Amino acid sequence: MTATRRNLDLTAVVRLGELGDQITPFALRAACDLRIADLLADGPRPVSELAVSAGAHPGALLRLLRALAARGVFTEVADATFALTPLAEPLRGDHPMSLRDSFTLLDSDVRAWAAIGHTLRTGEPAFGHVHGQDYWSYLADHPQESARVDDWMRSVNHLHLRTVLGAYPWRRFGTLVDVGGGTGGFLAGLLTRFPGVRGVLFDLPHVVSGAPKVLAEAGVADRCEVVPGDAFGAVPAGGDGYLLKTVLPGFDDDDATRILGNVRAAMRPDSRLVLLEAVLPPGDAFDMAKLFDVHAMVLTGGAHRSTEETGRLLERAGLRLTQVVGTPTLTVIEALPAD
Numbered sequence: 641m642t643a644t645r646r647n648l649d650l651t652a653v654v655r656l657g658e659l660g661d662q663i664t665p666f667a668l669r670a671a672c673d674l675r676i677a678d679l680l681a682d683g684p685r686p687v688s689e690l691a692v693s694a695g696a697h698p699g700a701l702l703r704l705l706r707a708l709a710a711r712g713v714f715t716e717v718a719d720a721t722f723a724l725t726p727l728a729e730p731l732r733g734d735h736p737m738s739l740r741d742s743f744t745l746l747d748s749d750v751r752a753w754a755a756i757g758h759t760l761r762t763g764e765p766a767f768g769h770v771h772g773q774d775y776w777s778y779l780a781d782h783p784q785e786s787a788r789v790d791d792w793m794r795s796v797n798h799l800h801l802r803t804v805l806g807a808y809p810w811r812r813f814g815t816l817v818d819v820g821g822g823t824g825g826f827l828a829g830l831l832t833r834f835p836g837v838r839g840v841l842f843d844l845p846h847v848v849s850g851a852p853k854v855l856a857e858a859g860v861a862d863r864c865e866v867v868p869g870d871a872f873g874a875v876p877a878g879g880d881g882y883l884l885k886t887v888l889p890g891f892d893d894d895d896a897t898r899i900l901g902n903v904r905a906a907m908r909p910d911s912r913l914v915l916l917e918a919v920l921p922p923g924d925a926f927d928m929a930k931l932f933d934v935h936a937m938v939l940t941g942g943a944h945r946s947t948e949e950t951g952r953l954l955e956r957a958g959l960r961l962t963q964v965v966g967t968p969t970l971t972v973i974e975a976l977p978a979d
């Protein structure tokens with residue numbers, strides 16, 4: 641029945657208003673950039689003081705914080721004086737599940753998102769269209785943005801370590817090669833939990849240059865070799881286990897197959913490959929994988945895949961899927977050499 645003006649149900653309009661709001665994400669990310677939650681860690685502070693510490697304009701900061709307080713992030717406890725709320729706590733850098741570095745606000749990403757229409761018309765990633773080079777090459781040429789992306793990856797690893805370390809028998813590996821392992825946040829957490837495992841961290845040279853600090857801070861540097869390289873070239877050989885954590889979704893099927901083929905070539909007949917990925921479920925059910933899939937489409941030209949699609953990629957690369965274990969975050973997919 642068509643809604644008339646008199647009996648109009650506004651539920652959909654209100655819900656769409658929330659879903660379509662681009663102001664809250666930008667405001668939240670700007671507050672993270674300014675480290676506002678860290679500045680409030682010791683208790684409420686007036687905006688005039690926060691602005692000095694954050695290098696912000698007091699009037700502008702006041703308007704930003706009022707908007708966020710209206711969303712439950714921060715609270716105005718007295719006129720122009722703000723405090724943390726429970727919702728704001730994980731925005732602190734010292735929170736065990738800190739999300740502060742996950743909410744990046746990168747000019748290059750934002751410009752790519754603004755060109756999502758290009759992706760929808762052509763199927764090609766908007767990032768390359770806007771910047772004239774693919775996402776990974778762009779990061780290699782822009783160290784500051786690359787470091788922000790590495791920090792983002794590391795911050796997400798707190799949650800991943802909590803949810804996936806208990807879901808698979810990692811201690812079985814004498815040596816685990818983490819291909820595309822970033823600056824080593826996940827591998828460091830894994831090595832800390834399993835003292836009998838040795839690690840090999842493999843990623844592009846400009847990325848692994850940040851790894852020695854991460855590994856030393858975790859106290860595992862003596863059990864982890866850092867190998868700079870390109871997974872389209874050759875992957876370090878001889879590992880008992882190979883890990884690809886949220887790497888394949890950054891590539892289209894052909895490139896993902898090439899990477900898997902190089903991993904397969906490095907594996908012994910008895911080595912195991914473990915993929916950790918957000919898997920695309922069927923139907924309408926909400927799953928972050930469906931959002932990450934659009935992110936991959938716009939930025940890298942990659943894709944999040946269903947288990948069946950991943951199984952087919954593995955087959956093309958000479959591997960066979962042996963086990964799938966769901967966790968509250970990523971899915972563990974194990975594969976062995978097919979022959």
Ligand SMILES: C[S@@+](CC[C@H](N)C(=O)[O-])C[C@H]1O[C@@H](n2cnc3c(N)ncnc32)[C@H](O)[C@@H]1O
Pocket residue numbers: 776793794797819820821822823825826842843844847869870871872884885886887890
């Ligand atoms: C989404 S990040 C995941 C990082 C890490 N595995 C994690 O989960 O924290 C993808 C990683 O793939 C790496 N990568 C991209 N192209 C690569 C290549 N050609 N060879 C090796 N690593 C690559 C990136 O540098 C980045 O660290």
